[in-house]
Amino acid sequence: MRVAPHAATSSNKASPIQAQLMRLHILDDPMPEFGDHEATDDPLQVLRHSTAHLLAAAVTELYPGAKYAIGPPIENPPGFYYDFDLGKPINEADLPAIESRMRRLAQADLPFVHETLPREQAIEEFRKRGQDYKLELIADKVEGNGVSVYRTGDFLDLCLGPHVKSTRDLKAFKLQRVSGAYWRGDEKKPQLTRIYGTAWQTQKELDDYLKFLEEAEKRDHKKLGKDLKLFLVDDRVGPGLPMWLPDGATIRREIERFIVDEEIARGYKHVRTPDVARLDLYRQSGHAKLYADYMYPPMKFEDGEELELRPVACPHHIVIYQSELRSYRDLPLRLAELAGYWRYERSGVLAGLNRVRHFTLNDAHVFCTPEQLIEEVKGAIELALYFSKVLGIDEFYYEVATRDDVKEKWLGTVEQWEEAQADLMEALESMGQTYKVGVGNAAFYGPKIDFQVYDAHRREFTNSTVQIDFQLPQRFDLEYVAEDGTRKRPVMVHRGAAGSMERLFSYLIERYAGAFPTWLHPTQVVVIPITDAHHEYATEVASRLRAARLRVEIDGRPEKMQKKIREAHSRKVPYMAIVGQREADAEQVNVRDRQNREVATPLETFVSMVAAEVAERRR
């Protein structure tokens, strides 16, 4: 399932979260278990895998008749889980009892014993124990006559291992939460009870990790979005329909200006298209059939017209492409838009700004000749890398998402897909980038490269994406006039170089913990007059800064300076310009930055310093 093991990094500068996780030795390797996981010798994964067995052993003791399904270590968030069929619901209040039983088993110093049983004997052992899920796994996943199992005391698990020597080696673990999970990831199959936990080699590492989780809680974009008044979700408007408050909207406007200017500089043409279209447009594109689950019911009118809120903007851009006869000389034609998308996401998946029902994508569709395709894909990747670098997306990896095995889920021919997949991989390889492969994660019209980023809690999200599409050009009968005068079919590249504004914003809030770089911060400078007597000079300072197009506030409230400093600090304002009599007399400001450095600075020096920092988008 995986081609290359290493995550790509766009910058050698580690973010605070990244540094934290490196310190915590959070690793990047696949994991062992029967099922969809692979074996690894990485000691930390082995430890977590063994802790999962310990959990299952404890649960089978405490819940007679419990059936255990699968229980692998996981990378992000770091730990393990085990899925059970307990026959009755449990909740997090039940975890301490399970955890103490685990500790008792750990202290009992039980060895992890590896055995290879003849198939019939393995089946008999698990049948005797009533372990139906294991029997199903043996039937489906285990080939040959030898069945690898591990024994820990009375507990027996189907498992390739490896494991630690003894339960005694499991010293630092904690059960965290319970949730539901479908057997073999299929929502038509029974739902099992999943218990999540984390495990480390030492208590110190466990404590550090729990501390990290507390810190992650503080950076959570939903919390900071409220504290810093960046955005709002209100159920009178509707779930998954965020509203951008003035400060959030200011940051978004800066990002959008940056994006649009850069794209125009790179040869994109920006357009504007409506958020609705006739349903027939999506019948033609295939979305009405293959993307129906995410589409709102159409608006139907008396005369039979059906309008649809768009889940994607490609058909609109295609219509623009077709508005004139295109020549090979026009290609590549790169049409870009900050395009509003509407998707009916199921209620249970909505999450802050990360999963919403209306979002704006930094969208573009490149129409090009087959010969231009690789260069266009590379250009899109380079643009995404540039945006990532400037915005501070330091850590991500590429996933090449390939076709699903199920024919009903995609359009076109196997040959077209193989070619498109090979093109994406070639583009990455020619740029010296490594990637993972995600089988079955492609769009229905073609494979894609997703840029996978992590939030503060180490959950993974797709931000940027680059997709190759041979299907929509065919379905819409796109063509261009070639050099020889014949009509030929262009290829499309769909790409969201900076992802959606919503998801990008949630990422940036957590990445900077709200302390945005000066160019993005809604208030770049707060001018703080010490007494009313200094208001006049404060106004002068502010207007000098505003003349340099900086966003400035004067905190002229009749409050103590200390209080104003404290508040500006908690809003993470990059600069405070504190002005009293001394500053007014000397045409200076006393500058205090987010590191609490204080320095008396001539006013003009301060203005040009901040203006330069903003112009360079320094971070």
Added chain:
RNA sequence: GCCGCCGUAGCUCAAUUGGCAGAGCAGCUGUUUUGUAAACAGCAGGUUACGGGUUCGAUUCCUGUCGGCGGCUCCA
């Protein structure tokens, strides 16, 4: 949608086994004019998400709905 948890003032949180819903911050009104992370006093603020039920009495117990959080499935 499914599993588990949660919903008290704008925000953060209290409220003995069911017995008159409270504090800090924010807001408003005064007083204070201040030199580097919270001045002082007063006022106002609630159908305890919403609807049923049990009870003499429900923030508390039961139930339905809505919403949030963490997962699953899915995804920008």
